[in-house]
Amino acid sequence: AQSVTQLGSHVSVSEGALVLLRCNYSSSVPPYLFWYVQYPNQGLQLLLKYTSAATLVKGINGFEAEFKKSETSFHLTKPSAHMSDAAEYFCAVRSIGPGGGADGLTFGKGTHLIIQP
């Protein structure tokens, strides 16, 4: 079974400060991991993905994430927060469908990022 735990339902940082959003996963198969961002009343937008290539993954809007197998983590970071980064962030891990196909995702409960001026 696969699961995702996002530590902290709300994270608050000052504008210009480091952003760190935590994600730990559990997977019975080699994990493939994703980060998505959601702005109010909108759908989810892909930030970045890890698919067993480089462990440090760069995404859009200056975000990056590092896959650490020993820690079963895939934390999302950004060196300098901007007001426009305020949103909900979701970590997801691949799940296995009934036919064994790898075409599903299991999402964490999300972290609401607040940017203080």
Added chain:
Amino acid sequence: DGGITQSPKYLFRKEGQNVTLSCEQNLNHDAMYWYRQDPGQGLRLIYYSQIVNDFQKGDIAEGYSVSREKKESFPLTVTSAQKNPTAFYLCASSPRGRVIPQPQHFGDGTRLSIL
């Protein structure tokens, strides 16, 4: 531009009424998904379809039904059996990933409320 269109954006349901949420994609994706989002709950999978004329129950399928008659369309019906339907509903699609899962592309959602 390719994308996913969900309609309507807002929907109201009366007690005992079935309502259908529309989802259309022009990305030529094989797989489509329906999620329910409640505050603090993240996304929970309702149904998904990997191919036309086939679909599978997700984690919270009770009180919902779907059809997949066309590749582009995956409508979701919220039936009267769903006792707590108020939520934000998101439709997604992706290429079918047999070994490596593909990123899912999302629509902008439909917010369903009870009158």
